[in-house]
Structure formats: structure tokens, C-alpha cells
Amino acid sequence: MxxxxxxxxxxxxxxxxxxxxxxxxxxxxxxxxxxxxxxxxxxxxxxxxxxxxxxxxxxxxxxxxxxxxxxxxxxxxxxxxEPQRALHHKRNKPRITLIAQLGQTSRATLQDFQEQISFIGSAARSFVDAIRLPQRIRWSEFLHQCELTGANALPIISLISLLLGIILAFQSAIPMRQFGAELYVANLLGLSLIRELGPLMTAIVLAGRSGAAFAAEIGTMKVNEEINALVTFGYQPMHFLVFPRLMAGVCMLPLLAIWAEIIGMLGGALVMRGFGIPISTFWSQVSSQVDIGDFFSGMLKAAAFGLVVASVGCFRGLHTGTGASAVGASTTRAVVNILILLVITDGIFAVVYYHLGW
The missing domain is CATH 3.30.750.24 (STAS domain)
Structure with missing residues (x-):
């Protein structure tokens, strides 16, 4: 050369x-x-x-x-x-005023709320169709999702519930011991776990575990246009993908909450045993304080939490944008929205239970 x-x-x-x-x-x-x-x-x-x-x-x-x-x-x-053209200089984006930003945010929020309402309507229609035509339910997929959402979550639920029970019992027993009332820690622990902390902590764990998984899995299918392929072949994404996950969330979270309550009270009983209170006395105090109404109120709350976790995860997955980063964005939004809705739902239950005298 x-x-x-x-x-x-x-x-x-x-x-x-x-x-x-x-x-x-x-x-x-x-x-x-x-x-x-x-x-x-x-x-x-x-x-x-x-x-x-x-x-x-x-x-x-x-x-x-x-x-x-x-x-x-x-x-x-x-x-x-094109050497005759001068080099282009990057133009600064026009500055958006505060009012314009507020308007854009409000419009996006209203549009997102409208999409959520539409999704809730589609989910309700799928429940009605499942009751009318149970043979259309993908039972194998439902059982698979139950395994992923429920059985595979037992180790992390057990660990967090045990630590929660130990910490609550220990932190409550120290100040109450000054008044000779450490026996009533069992009442406090049983009531708080069964009515509130058991369902709520289980839902928070599943928000980061199953809710994020639902959003990422369905979002990846959306990016790869697999959902469009399902629609082309005549499958409805609501029946084929969303409904088994919704059922798994509603069914598994109450069962996981029961397990979390048992493990949490076991941890509290071990702490109280260290304070000289026998386990039989601990269970006697719990049974005298907690009745069947407290248990069913907690289970109703857990079922609602399961519906929130599964529905928001699936909704964010179905509304994933294009590109690899869109899956991560949908997963993040799913977890954040689930946590916010869990707090709102818990507050609604607290107000309703107060007015009902529960």
C-alpha cells in the first residue's frame, strides 16, 4: 500500500x-x-x-x-x-415551565388511573368467566404460580417472621418488665401479628418477590412481542397470563400469612421463655386475647393484599414500554405502587374495622 x-x-x-x-x-x-x-x-x-x-x-x-x-x-x-454543511450544534431543549410540568404530570397520572380502572374491569370480567366456565382456567399454570408464589416463599417468610416475633417480644418485654407486666407481651404479640403485622409483612415480602417477578416476566414477554403473538393466535392475555397469577396471589398470601403468624408467635414464645414465662402460659394468654373474629379479619386483609400484589405486578408488566430498560422501569414502578397501595388498603381496612366494631 x-x-x-x-x-x-x-x-x-x-x-x-x-x-x-x-x-x-x-x-x-x-x-x-x-x-x-x-x-x-x-x-x-x-x-x-x-x-x-x-x-x-x-x-x-x-x-x-x-x-x-x-x-x-x-x-x-x-x-x-455532506462537507458543504457546517457541523450541527446541539440545541438546548426548550425549558418547560412549572405549570407545564404540573399539567404533564397530572395528565400522565389521570391516564394511568384510567388504564388501571380498565384493567380492574377486565380482571373482574375474567373472574366471572372463570366461574361460568371453569374449564377455561389453566389449572396447571395456576398450580405452578402457587408453587412459585407460596411454597418457594416459605424460607424468606419464615426467617423474617421469626426475627419479627423475637424483636417485638424482646423490645416489648423490657419496658413492661418494669411494671411486672411482661406476661401481657403474649397478648400484644398475638393480636398485632394476627390482625396487622402478619398479613402486612407477608404482603411486603411478596411485593418485592412475586410482584416484581410478575412485572418482569410479563414485561419481558411484552418487549419480545410474545403477547402480540398470543393475541394473534386468539389467546386473551387476561385469561392466559394474568388470571392464574391473580388467583395464586389471592389464595397463597392468606396461607403464607398464617404461617408467618405461627412462626412469629413461636419466636415470641422463645423470648418469653427466656424471661421465665412457660410456653403453655404464653399460648394461654394468646388464646384468651385473640378470637376467631380477629383471625378472619386478618385473613380478609391478607386476601386483599394478595390481590393488590398480583394485580399491580401484572398491570405494570402488560404496560411495559419498548427497550431493555423498560422492563426494569416497569418492575420498579410495580414494587413502588404495590407498597403505596398496601399502605392505603391497610388504612381503609383500619377505618372500616373501626366503624364495624371489629
């Missing part, structure tokens, strides 16, 4: 040789030491030119040089680069 050289002539400069990737580097460095404003560059001696050589010529034109006797190959590459 003939090397290229840059030589000064009477009326300017001349490039001689082959302008290619392997030879252009020394000439490029030399050219940057020259003021090219209104300088003439003769290209009649160019033997070969590739993309790297065209880039050098483009830089010369942008520096003010005037090219003459351009070979056809160089001219073709330069035409693609």
Missing part, C-alpha cells in the same frame, strides 16, 4: 498516495498543525481513498480548506458526509 504524504506547493498543499486507515494517521497529525483557512488542497495524486481518508478530507473542509481535483472515489465518500 502506497504511503500518503502532504506536500506544500506554490498555491497551497497536495496530498499524494493512498488515503486509507493504515496510512492516514501521520498525515492527520501533521494537518492539525496547519492553518487551513482559505488554503487550496490538490487531490489529483490520490490513488485510493476509504472512510478514514474521507474523514480527513471532511475535517479539512470544516477547517476552511478548499479541495481541488477530487477523484471520483473521494467525491462519492465526501458526498455522503
Amino acid at each position: 502506497t504511503r500518503v504524504s502532504l506536500k506544500q506547493i506554490d498555491d497551497g498543499y497536495a496530498l499524494i498516495g493512498s488515503l486509507c486507515l493504515s496510512t492516514v494517521s501521520p498525515v492527520w497529525q501533521q494537518s492539525r498543525t496547519i492553518d487551513w483557512q482559505n488554503q487550496i488542497v490538490d487531490l489529483s495524486a490520490i490513488e485510493h481513498c476509504d472512510g478514514a481518508g474521507a474523514a480527513l478530507l471532511f475535517e479539512l473542509t470544516q477547517s476552511g480548506a478548499k479541495l481541488q481535483n477530487i477523484p471520483e472515489q473521494c467525491q462519492r465518500l465526501l458526498s455522503a458526509l
Whole structure:
């Protein structure tokens, strides 16, 4: 390959040789030491030119040089680069006022709320269709989701519930022991776990575990256009994907909450055993304080929490945008929305139970 050289002539400069990737580097460095404003560059001696050589010529034109006797190959590459046009400078985005931002946020929130209402209506219709035509339910997928949501979550639920019971009992027994009332820690622990903390902590764990998994799984299918393929083949995503997960969430979260309550009270009983209170006395105090109404109120709350976790996870998955980052964004929004709705739902239950006298 003939090397290229840059030589000064009477009326300017001349490039001689082959302008290619392997030879252009020394000439490029030399050219940057020259003021090219209104300088003439003769290209009649160019033997070969590739993309790297065209880039050098483009830089010369942008520096003010005037090219003459351009070979056809160089001219073709330069035409693609459009050297006659000046380099574009990035324009600053127009500044959005606070009122405009507020309007855009409000519009997006209302649109998202409308989509959620539509999703709730579709889910309710799928429940009615399942009751009317139970043979349409994908029982194998439902059992598989129950395994993923329920059985596979037992280890983390057990660990958190045990630690929760131990911490609650220990932190409550220390101040109550000053008044000789550490026996009533069992009453406090049993009532708080069964009515409130058992269902709520289980739902929070499943929000980060199952809710995020639902959003990521369905969101990946949306990005890969697998959901469009299902619709093409005549399958409804609500029946095929969402309904088994909704049923699994509603059925499994109360069962996990029962397990969490048992493990949490077991942890509290072990702590109270260290304070000299027998386990039989602990269970006697719990049974005297907690009745069947407290248990069913907690289970009703757990079922509602399960519906929130599963429905929001599936909803965010179905409304995933395009691109790899969209799956992560949908998963993050699913977890955040689930946590917010869990708190709101818990507050609604607290107000309703207060007015009902439960």
C-alpha cells in the first residue's frame, strides 16, 4: 500500500498516495498543525481513498480548506458526509415551565388511573368467566404460580417472621418488665401479628418477590412481542397470563400469612421463655386475647393484599414500554405502587374495622 504524504506547493498543499486507515494517521497529525483557512488542497495524486481518508478530507473542509481535483472515489465518500454543511450544534431543549410540568404530570397520572380502572374491569370480567366456565382456567399454570408464589416463599417468610416475633417480644418485654407486666407481651404479640403485622409483612415480602417477578416476566414477554403473538393466535392475555397469577396471589398470601403468624408467635414464645414465662402460659394468654373474629379479619386483609400484589405486578408488566430498560422501569414502578397501595388498603381496612366494631 502506497504511503500518503502532504506536500506544500506554490498555491497551497497536495496530498499524494493512498488515503486509507493504515496510512492516514501521520498525515492527520501533521494537518492539525496547519492553518487551513482559505488554503487550496490538490487531490489529483490520490490513488485510493476509504472512510478514514474521507474523514480527513471532511475535517479539512470544516477547517476552511478548499479541495481541488477530487477523484471520483473521494467525491462519492465526501458526498455522503455532506462537507458543504457546517457541523450541527446541539440545541438546548426548550425549558418547560412549572405549570407545564404540573399539567404533564397530572395528565400522565389521570391516564394511568384510567388504564388501571380498565384493567380492574377486565380482571373482574375474567373472574366471572372463570366461574361460568371453569374449564377455561389453566389449572396447571395456576398450580405452578402457587408453587412459585407460596411454597418457594416459605424460607424468606419464615426467617423474617421469626426475627419479627423475637424483636417485638424482646423490645416489648423490657419496658413492661418494669411494671411486672411482661406476661401481657403474649397478648400484644398475638393480636398485632394476627390482625396487622402478619398479613402486612407477608404482603411486603411478596411485593418485592412475586410482584416484581410478575412485572418482569410479563414485561419481558411484552418487549419480545410474545403477547402480540398470543393475541394473534386468539389467546386473551387476561385469561392466559394474568388470571392464574391473580388467583395464586389471592389464595397463597392468606396461607403464607398464617404461617408467618405461627412462626412469629413461636419466636415470641422463645423470648418469653427466656424471661421465665412457660410456653403453655404464653399460648394461654394468646388464646384468651385473640378470637376467631380477629383471625378472619386478618385473613380478609391478607386476601386483599394478595390481590393488590398480583394485580399491580401484572398491570405494570402488560404496560411495559419498548427497550431493555423498560422492563426494569416497569418492575420498579410495580414494587413502588404495590407498597403505596398496601399502605392505603391497610388504612381503609383500619377505618372500616373501626366503624364495624371489629
